[in-house]
Amino acid sequence: MTNNQKKMTFDVVATRTDAHGSIARTKSAEIMLDTDLAGRTDAFNPAELLLAALSACMIKGIERVTPILKFDLRAVEVKVHGIRQDVPPGMESVEYEIIVDTDEPDRRLELLHDNVRKYGTVFNTVAPGTELKGIMRRRTE
Structure with missing residues (x-):
């Protein structure tokens, strides 16, 4: 095929x-x-660019699927923290927090997070070689 x-x-x-x-x-x-x-x-710097690319990938993925899912949101913020190892040089781990301003129920928030993890080009490039973990949560004022 x-x-x-x-x-x-x-x-x-x-x-x-x-x-x-x-x-x-x-x-x-x-x-x-x-x-x-x-x-x-x-x-x-190069490491910050990688983390910025990962953040942009997550936000772009959210922009891509929100119309498909009919997911209503007002804002998105992504916080990313990377830890570099020296030998061999590389990102040892990356933790992220995606904060979404929405009134959608928790199950829909998890569906959005699943889509970010499943369909992100940069996310899926970084994930195999790095401990990549994070959460998506609702913005609380």
Whole structure:
């Protein structure tokens, strides 16, 4: 059986600007990268970019399935915490908390969380090599 569906492709070009940083570009967007060995506070370092990509993946997944599920929400916030191991270098574990402002019942919140875990491209790329765990909860004021 062959899959005739066209596969999605993505292209990013990163360029070193100087010893303190680089710029990554895709489409008509760009983001400053912290590639300074001393670190810098005004740009994302590679590990933070990975966590940001994971967060964006979760939010995009929520945006994708809410119309299908007819899930009503007002806001979403994702908090991600990663722990790096030194040998071999890599993310040892990533914990996340997805906070959804909604009046939907708990079972629907869990259904939304299941969809995030099942269909996220970055989520499913990170999960096999990292202890990835988290919760989705309702925003409480």
